[in-house]
Amino acid sequence: MIAVGSLVILTVFRLSGRITAGQAVAPKNGDTQPAARQTLEKFVAAFNANDAKALGATLAPAMEYIDESSQKVEGGKAVADMLAGFFKANQGVKLQITPDGIRVVAPTVALEDAESVITIADKGKQTARRVSFVYAQVEGEWKIASIREFPEVESVPEAGNRLKELAWLEGTWLDEGGDSVVETTFTLSKDGTHMTREFTVRNSGQETLKGTQRISVDPQTGVIRSWTFDSLGGHGDSVWTKNGDGWLIRGKGVTGQGKEASATYLLKPLGKDRIEFQAVHRVVGDQVEPDTTTILVRKISLPKR
Numbered sequence: 408m409i410a411v412g413s414l415v416i417l418t419v420f421r422l423s424g425r426i427t428a429g430q431a432v433a434p435k436n437g438d439t440q441p442a443a444r445q446t447l448e449k450f451v452a453a454f455n456a457n458d459a460k461a462l463g464a465t466l467a468p469a470m471e472y473i474d475e476s477s478q479k480v481e482g483g484k485a486v487a488d489m490l491a492g493f494f495k496a497n498q499g500v501k502l503q504i505t506p507d508g509i510r511v512v513a514p515t516v517a518l519e520d521a522e523s524v525i526t527i528a529d530k531g532k533q534t535a536r537r538v539s540f541v542y543a544q545v546e547g548e549w550k551i552a553s554i555r556e557f558p559e560v561e562s563v564p565e566a567g568n569r570l571k572e573l574a575w576l577e578g579t580w581l582d583e584g585g586d587s588v589v590e591t592t593f594t595l596s597k598d599g600t601h602m603t604r605e606f607t608v609r610n611s612g613q614e615t616l617k618g619t620q621r622i623s624v625d626p627q628t629g630v631i632r633s634w635t636f637d638s639l640g641g642h643g644d645s646v647w648t649k650n651g652d653g654w655l656i657r658g659k660g661v662t663g664q665g666k667e668a669s670a671t672y673l674l675k676p677l678g679k680d681r682i683e684f685q686a687v688h689r690v691v692g693d694q695v696e697p698d699t700t701t702i703l704v705r706k707i708s709l710p711k712r
Contacts, residue, residue, distance in 0.1 A: 443549040463484065515544040
């Protein structure tokens with residue numbers, strides 16, 4: 408279910424359940440590392456005090472910050488210096504974070520996705536986006552080892568038009584690598600209420616996995632969601648968010664072996680016949696999987712003679 412190319416699975420400011428300066432947050436279900444959560448609270452408190460020095464104390468020395476354009480700043484001191492300049496240019500800026508819950512993937516490593524909002528009151532600006540944190544123990548203390556931002560949340564179109572934004576996916580796509588081939592076919596229903604995806608994985612010419620996915624608009628929220636089931640017993644659900652001219656897909660599920668799994672996928676069209684597919688923050692059971700980038704190519708049907 409988490410195979411490359413399967414597309415099964417998928418910033419930081421809200422008012423409800425947020426973390427703000429001076430506020431202690433009771434651990435949610437799954438928050439098995441309250442010490443890591445305290446580090447995040449200290450980070451937010453320092454941010455809202457515009458105190459780059461205190462903020463720097465929450466960062467791991469070798470941490471990295473990746474912005475929505477995939478630009479990277481490496482090193483806790485470099486990130487703190489960058490934010491010091493940001494605070495100077497935007498005095499009084501405030502941060503609110505709504506965390507999704509910490510996932511411990513190793514005794515000294517934990518992951519957390521969140522929604523964030525930054526408000527610059529005197530400039531009348533407010534931005535919202537998804538953010539992912541990686542926490543790590545450094546000399547016995549939990550520090551923030553990575554912060555990754557995703558593009559700002561855009562306004563949501565009317566629910567009736569949402570699936571039309573995925574019409575470019577219709578057709579069959581191939582992901583070939585070594586002896587493995589993943590073939591995926593997207594079909595939009597005639598009434599436009601849902602899209603289906605059928606996928607098959609072959610290794611050395613032998614079919615090893617099949618699955619189906621249904622993509623539709625949640626009538627309660629207007630959000631695009633999908634539900635996936637594969638031939639090995641795996642299943643998952645995901646949420647699709649517009650990301651520029653592509654999509655950000657955040658999902659979770661269970662593999663056929665009964666292991667919990669989660670990932671974030673970035674789907675970007677490269678013309679009408681190619682798709683860049685990135686899989687990041689993949690976790691299967693207690694194992695963190697490496698990020699991957701794959702190019703999907705549209706299968707062209709030859710005219711019948």
